[in-house]
Amino acid sequence: MNNKALACQNEYYHVGAIIDGLYELTDFVGSGGMACVYRAVEIGAPHPYAIKFLKAEYHNQAYLIRFFQNEASNMRDLAHPNIVRFYRFVNKEQYSYIIMDYIDGYALSEIIKRMYEQQRHIPLNEVVRIMTQVARALDTIHREGYVHRDIKPGNVLIQKEDGKAYLTDLGITTDAQTMVSGAGTIAYMSPEQAEDGMSDHRGDIYSYGIMLFEMLARQRPFSAAPGSSGRAAEQSLVDQHRESPIPNITDFREGLPPELNDIMKKALAKKAEDRYDSILKLAQDVHEALRPLLNQDMQDFTQITHLAKLQTLTTPAIDLGGNDRSGRMWRIIALVAMVALAVMIGGVAILNNNFSNAMMTPAGVAFVAETQAATTTSVPPTETETATATPTSTETPTATPTLTQTPTASPTPTDIPSLTPTVDDAVAAATVAPSPSPVPNLAAEAVSYSLVEGMNALAEPDNYAQLMLDTSPGDEMRYLRLGLVDGFRIELDIDNDDMGMIERYGIAFRMRDPDNYYLLRIDPVLNSWSVDKIIAGDERPEVREEGSFTTNDDSHVTLTGLGNIFMIKIGDSDLIPYVDSALPQGSAALWLSASGPIKLDALNVSLLGQDADIAQAIAPTPAPGIGDPYRYLREDVNRLLATNNVATSSVNCPEYIPVYEQLTRHQQSRSEDVQSLAQQIADAGQFIYTRCQAESPNAPLAFINEGQGYIDWEATLRAVLSQIQSDDETT
Known part of the structure; x- marks a missing residue:
């Protein structure tokens, strides 16, 4: 140990x-x-x-x-x-x-370290794959108004199976107005962040630029003064970030296009206002400069993703020391199962630095046999030039944040890439092409298991008397009792008499959480449909698929999904296919935009494929889905608190009475916790309701003389909110 x-x-x-x-x-x-x-x-x-x-x-x-x-x-x-x-x-x-x-892989810092030791470069295709995935993750953070503050190779993980990149260590991610003193890593820190702890999204872009420089060149553009250590080395790095000119990256690696020099100078500009304003624009410009050197499958920036499939390496490793300009080497690598990952030394557990186990894989053994003679004794630079061990991506800075308000605008990205994985064309160029993946069987004869139907299919029913959905509060998403599954079939039949109130309707599916899912929308007036990809709460309109349909019954829709293939049928329309693999599993919800309550004639949820096989063996209880069981109760508690005027110890009775009366709806909740908390609120506020009804149903009423009862009522409401928040944080 x-x-x-x-x-x-x-x-x-x-x-x-x-x-x-x-x-x-x-x-x-x-x-x-x-x-x-x-x-x-x-x-x-x-x-x-x-x-x-x-x-x-x-x-x-x-x-x-x-x-x-x-x-x-x-x-x-x-x-x-x-x-x-x-x-x-x-x-x-x-x-x-x-x-x-758990990411079965390795930190990007380990890849760079090993490349440095072997005096080799990460192939350009893999540089672009990694940088593009990280840019998309960082763009999501920036679009939400946050700043990561510690972008570095140690905080990027590469999955062994397919080369998928993950950004991690979000411990000091804050909004742009928060000053975090001492946070981050000096070797990658922007001049303004090093100076006073303040940095907006352009500080992350600077750190990303340093990391990108290191991926391409095997070393960072700045290093501490020779012989310095400790605080002196850190100050030397800070001074260079602030004052030293940015070296040409073409001086560090042969064959790079000269356009990269200007791109890196803009990314690493000393002043934030002179840098890129969008991380995606920076990644796009790098891709455009490198595009002539990349494989065919890497030509479209929006389609770049991790590798579709990797196979076990069975032939001797390829010499990666030569120029990779032609792409021929990577076609060979595709043939022998993407030696890129063999070059990256097999795999270790999330943040693990133990490469000995990786060397026991066929890829690892082949790589070692081929590279032993090339091992050098040179020491790679460390992130601060003072530590002897390469930092791992579990590092979490221990700085204490202090709040300082500064007017900074949230970034506006100029492009949002697709997250749709594509099959690497290099595999297709191999001498022996792999067999195509079988198309999932979505026909009626596919294995099916009827999971739940009718009112029981809803995670949060409005009532148990009839299958009715009340959309008047503007609540468009109604979660279904479907766990995180692959194969599913959802059949929805809306009462014909209510179709006139519907503007649009549809189904959210493959919901990983309330912010990541596909959304099928149907417009019964225009006879049109669309499927959007929602990632981190944002629609991706550039990857929307849409079309029109012809049917005699637009009140009935069936959506079926298995693997990456989905089939839509609206009434008696032709089948509408949709193909995407970004979200492999998920729950589902109904989506309704209507002017009033909508009655459903039928609602059925079934499982397909392997999920159906498992269900037939264990007869599962339908899952609660990903709905928030507390959301309606939370709304009611906040509305009750809003009726209270603490300064005058009075309650606005006309607003209090209707909210109190609807507390009974929570007794229909599937959650016993919701039922219990709602009863506590009703019991604590009964005397207020009684007095409001009797004395002042149309005006505020003072409760100065109620003493402890009035105090206990407010305390109960706040305690319930605290309990809800506590449950949210532990689920």
């Missing part, structure tokens, strides 16, 4: 420990400034997770727990295919931890 593992383990978390009776820690992965990371499996289930613990020495410091919780919140709110997926944040008396996806 290495020193880092020894330093991390304690009586609560160590290899073999069972956490909260739910997760077994199977391996130590790595550690950073504030956290220790373990690989874990859920008891009784095979799915692996990464669990990140706040180090024991920091657990008694409330402000550091807030930083840790902030990372969890950011991972939840900034959901994106290239940001590590978050599951839960748990804060116990003895420890705190974040549960996230």
